Structures are given as structure tokens and as C-alpha cells.
Amino acid sequence: MVQVTTRDVMEKFNLQIVSGHEGIGRYITTSDISRPGLEMAGYFTHYPANRVQLLGKTELSFFEMLPDNVRKERMRLLCARNTPGIIISRDLEVPKELIAASNENHVPVLISKQTTTHFSSRLTNYLESELAPTTAIHGVLVDIYGIGVLILGKSGVGKSETALELVKKGHRLVADDSVDIRQESENMIIGSPPPLLEHLLEIRGIGIINIMTLFGASAIRPYKRVTLVVELENWDPNKSYDRLGLDEEKMKIIDTELTKLTIPVQPGRNVSVIIEVAAMNYRLKRMGVNAAEEFSRRLDAVIASNGEVDDFN
Known part of the structure; x- marks a missing residue:
């Protein structure tokens, strides 16, 4: 079975690693990508921690509105033990709270210059191909x-x-x-x-x-x-x-x-x-166009009209 690591994704898409360097060898086990909008709002009950987390302008702009003490907690929960990596799109600035949490839990944080939607599509296609049965x-x-x-x-x-x-x-x-x-x-x-x-x-x-x-x-x-x-x-x-x-x-x-x-x-x-x-x-x-079905229809028509049909070779 082919295995994909966060390092493979970094090299494939020419991403820049910012923090969490020790976790760059983590395995990615699913092609699904998560955009943790609800998690930024504090809902972690069904957090898909085993997926690559992709943060774009929407998620980060909302994150900037949160109080300082809430920011640290949200990023600590985002950097779970089994999270393969967190990617920031559009070359946006990485929050200092995310850098601290990623270094603490060894979750690699990477930056992409591509737009969020475009990068998400390319990464999904790559992971589906590499992780296919x-x-x-x-x-x-x-x-x-x-x-x-x-x-x-x-x-x-x-x-x-x-x-x-x-x-x-x-x-x-x-x-x-x-x-x-x-x-x-x-x-x-x-x-x-x-x-x-x-x-x-x-x-x-x-x-x-x-x-x-x-x-x-x-x-x-x-x-x-x-x-x-x-x-x-x-x-x-x-x-x-x-x-x-x-x-x-x-x-x-x-x-x-x-x-x-x-x-x-x-x-x-x-x-x-x-x-x-x-x-x-x-x-x-x-x-x-099905020649066998057409022949069958002709045969049925001959049988219906004559009541019998000669044997054929």
C-alpha cells in the first residue's frame, strides 16, 4: 500500500514549512481535507483530526476576532496528536498562537501561495490518486x-x-x-x-x-x-x-x-x-447500438409473423 507523508505534500506542492518540523514525517491516511470553520467557532465535538487542515482567509479573519485567551485554546485543540498537518493558503500570515501550539504538539504548519479553493482541489486529486486501493x-x-x-x-x-x-x-x-x-x-x-x-x-x-x-x-x-x-x-x-x-x-x-x-x-x-x-x-x-439485441428483435418479429424459424449456423 502506498503511503503519503506530510513531507511528500510539501515537496509536491512546493510548500514552506513554518513550525512543527518534527512532525513532517506524519502519514496522511485519507484524501478528505477539512476546513475547520466550526472549530474556529469552538465546536470540536466531531473534529476530523486525522485530516489535513486547510485554513484560508475566512477562517483566519474570524480567528482574529477572538479574544487572546480563546485563541490559544482553539489552536491547541486544532493541533491534535493525529493531525498530519495544517496548511495556510494565500501566503497569509500564520498566527503566533498556531505556531506555539504546533511546536508543542509537533504538528507541521505549512504555507501555500495558491488560493484556498484551487489548492484544495489539487491536493484532493493528488491524495485520491496516491491513496487509491x-x-x-x-x-x-x-x-x-x-x-x-x-x-x-x-x-x-x-x-x-x-x-x-x-x-x-x-x-x-x-x-x-x-x-x-x-x-x-x-x-x-x-x-x-x-x-x-x-x-x-x-x-x-x-x-x-x-x-x-x-x-x-x-x-x-x-x-x-x-x-x-x-x-x-x-x-x-x-x-x-x-x-x-x-x-x-x-x-x-x-x-x-x-x-x-x-x-x-x-x-x-x-x-x-x-x-x-x-x-x-x-x-x-x-x-x-447493440447488434445482438437488434437481431433478437428481428428474430422475435419473424417468429411472431411466421410462427417458426429455420435453424441457423
Whole structure:
């Protein structure tokens, strides 16, 4: 699991640390950010102390209206033991009461030159990305016509060879062999290659090849949202495969369910073309065009008008 510290945020956004230096290594465990307006007014009953606290012009202007003895108490309560950090936006002056409380409890206080709303949005996006649930999947991820297709299958079934043929046709490789998956938000799965395998593809009989070196920078992508899963398996004559496409199979990765297709592999089948068509057909379905449902309606109409229909291959 990736861990984010207050030091990481300071370096990422070029923040200036004012006080509480000893707590700069504290861990940030949630992407939620708190703007402690109610706390400035004295309500700490449900204070989310484990969040990054962001103070802007509104909070500090109200704080300046408080009596001196109240100011010290409010800042002492704000600097809780599990608070990862307090950030002052707009390059505003840090209250002396906050500096004293932060040094006492080792809560780092940092300054940002950005506006409060803009910085809050950027920090939230960064923390959601870094703290997203992650996993690793054995497979190949390819960007096909803008659709992130995750190709799965047993070792030796031809995943990498299929990816190579797709790259030759102008599609883009994201990851081969191992795909790092993270869920950045609800129903959004992002795949990327491990740093060790970035731009590399393994072809049995040839070895490791560098896709970017062979085909150029346009043949690779650093990451891609996964929207379709295709599993390759050796053709089983005793298994019944879907011939209409009316029943949609699903696969759950972390907390997101993705459409999954199972494609049997045997000599004479051009798997790369089939996956290309699968990606295009998936896009059409999202646009409301479903060939299987249209065929089903035609079939129902023929049955209704004739009372019977010939068998088909």
C-alpha cells in the first residue's frame, strides 16, 4: 500500500514549512481535507483530526476576532496528536498562537501561495490518486480505439503476441505481463506498468523488446482507464461459447465490475482482429447500438409473423 507523508505534500506542492518540523514525517491516511470553520467557532465535538487542515482567509479573519485567551485554546485543540498537518493558503500570515501550539504538539504548519479553493482541489486529486486501493494483475493492457482493454489468459496462450500485433496496427501498449491497477474513484480503474517493465514486451523465441524504441513514442501509453476485459483461452470443443452476445459477463476488480469477454483461441483465428472488433462493438453498445439485441428483435418479429424459424449456423 502506498503511503503519503506530510513531507511528500510539501515537496509536491512546493510548500514552506513554518513550525512543527518534527512532525513532517506524519502519514496522511485519507484524501478528505477539512476546513475547520466550526472549530474556529469552538465546536470540536466531531473534529476530523486525522485530516489535513486547510485554513484560508475566512477562517483566519474570524480567528482574529477572538479574544487572546480563546485563541490559544482553539489552536491547541486544532493541533491534535493525529493531525498530519495544517496548511495556510494565500501566503497569509500564520498566527503566533498556531505556531506555539504546533511546536508543542509537533504538528507541521505549512504555507501555500495558491488560493484556498484551487489548492484544495489539487491536493484532493493528488491524495485520491496516491491513496487509491491498488492491486496487480497478470495480463496485458492495450489502448484500442480509446478503449482500455485488459487481456487475460494462462501463460503461453498468446497475450503478448496479440498485443504486439495490435501495436503494429497502430494501437498503444500500456503494460505487458504485469499490470498495476488502482481505483482512483468509484467505477474508475486505472492500469499502468510496473517501473521495471515500462515499455517492454516479452515475445517467446525473441525475448524482451522495447516497444517505444521499435515503434516510437506513439505506440505506448503510461496509463489507461480499464473498461473492457478480454480473457483468452484454448479452444475447448466440449464448451459452449456465446454466439449472440446477449448475456454480458462481468469481472470484479477491487470494487469495480467490468464487462468481460471470453475468446477461444485456436489456429486460424485472428485474435487481434477479434479484440479490435470487440473494442469497437463495446463502444457502440455504450452509444446505444447493440447488434445482438437488434437481431433478437428481428428474430422475435419473424417468429411472431411466421410462427417458426429455420435453424441457423
